[in-house]
Amino acid sequence: MFHDSYGREVNYIRLSVTDRCNLQCFYCRTDGCVKFIPHENVLSYEEMLRLVKAAEKMNVSKLRLTGGEPFVRKDFLAFLGMLKEECPKLDVRITTNGTLLGGKVPALKHLGIKRINISLDTLKAEKFKEITSRDFLPRVERAIDDCLHYGLTVKINVVAMRGVNDNEIRDFVKLAKVLPVDIRFIEFMPIGGCSHWKEGYAISAKEILQEAQSVAKLTPLEKKSKTDGPARLYSIQNGEGRIGMISAMSDHFCKTCNRLRITSDGRLRTCLFSDKEYKLRPALRNSRLDDDQLLRIMQRATESKPLGYKLLEKRLNSASVCTKAMSSIGG
Numbered sequence: 001m002f003h004d005s006y007g008r009e010v011n012y013i014r015l016s017v018t019d020r021c022n023l024q025c026f027y028c029r030t031d032g033c034v035k036f037i038p039h040e041n042v043l044s045y046e047e048m049l050r051l052v053k054a055a056e057k058m059n060v061s062k063l064r065l066t067g068g069e070p071f072v073r074k075d076f077l078a079f080l081g082m083l084k085e086e087c088p089k090l091d092v093r094i095t096t097n098g099t100l101l102g103g104k105v106p107a108l109k110h111l112g113i114k115r116i117n118i119s120l121d122t123l124k125a126e127k128f129k130e131i132t133s134r135d136f137l138p139r140v141e142r143a144i145d146d147c148l149h150y151g152l153t154v155k156i157n158v159v160a161m162r163g164v165n166d167n168e169i170r171d172f173v174k175l176a177k178v179l180p181v182d183i184r185f186i187e188f189m190p191i192g193g194c195s196h197w198k199e200g201y202a203i204s205a206k207e208i209l210q211e212a213q214s215v216a217k218l219t220p221l222e223k224k225s226k227t228d229g230p231a232r233l234y235s236i237q238n239g240e241g242r243i244g245m246i247s248a249m250s251d252h253f254c255k256t257c258n259r260l261r262i263t264s265d266g267r268l269r270t271c272l273f274s275d276k277e278y279k280l281r282p283a284l285r286n287s288r289l290d291d292d293q294l295l296r297i298m299q300r301a302t303e304s305k306p307l308g309y310k311l312l313e314k315r316l317n318s319a320s321v322c323t324k325a326m327s328s329i330g331g
Contacts, residue, residue, distance in 0.1 A: 191329070216236045
């Protein structure tokens, strides 16, 4: 198993299949600022599959496929089929903005995808367009309905921003009362040199929780396993769903971090808040290097995995903690 110098075991990989996205969320990237990865540098699906199969040898049991927007990439469903056939025991999950899920949910169900995260920061059409520059809210709403209809477990990720969508916290809680979904509020993080992040946008998980408790009785839940995510979950009295808080800024969870991130061009990142990257693509494309040598690179990188909160403490108040955009990292 991958271990780092703090004794943390890594059993979870987040793999970005593309840095492209069909939305232009203002807090993620700015037009003209983020440069896309050249196509020739993006890993092929075969190279990604090789990486995943190698990681399985080190007891990696959970894989999340992200972007950008993963469904933007051609033949993504076919890649999912390859993964499920070659790695049947692997817990494969997807994070998506939901706008391209139309008609694809039955195929996901058939492939054995059981869990999906959908990013949605507002329930209001005009505000959705303001945040994303696209008028796609009805698509996302239909995607959520389709996923629930076919029995997929749905988590809705909400980046909470003061003065932007903090007045909708109660509405999201009410949604979780009537739908069997996890609504996970995520603290706005200073990611990306081109981000619109400002201190004034920040709203802490504590404040979000207080607002949520004003419309529902919430009871904290214990984590069930080591593969559970970073969200602190709460049941809702007489509610169908649950509420989660991801407090990456105000109350870090670094000591339990069990993940590595791999960008679509094959760069391994051991911490979301660190720009330190380890190049895997050259090893994947060198016919003289086998999987054992590839895994040695990954293990050496893991041994240097930092504590993200220490990187946060060192940054200047108005500065981003890392320069690469979230869409390029893979979230």
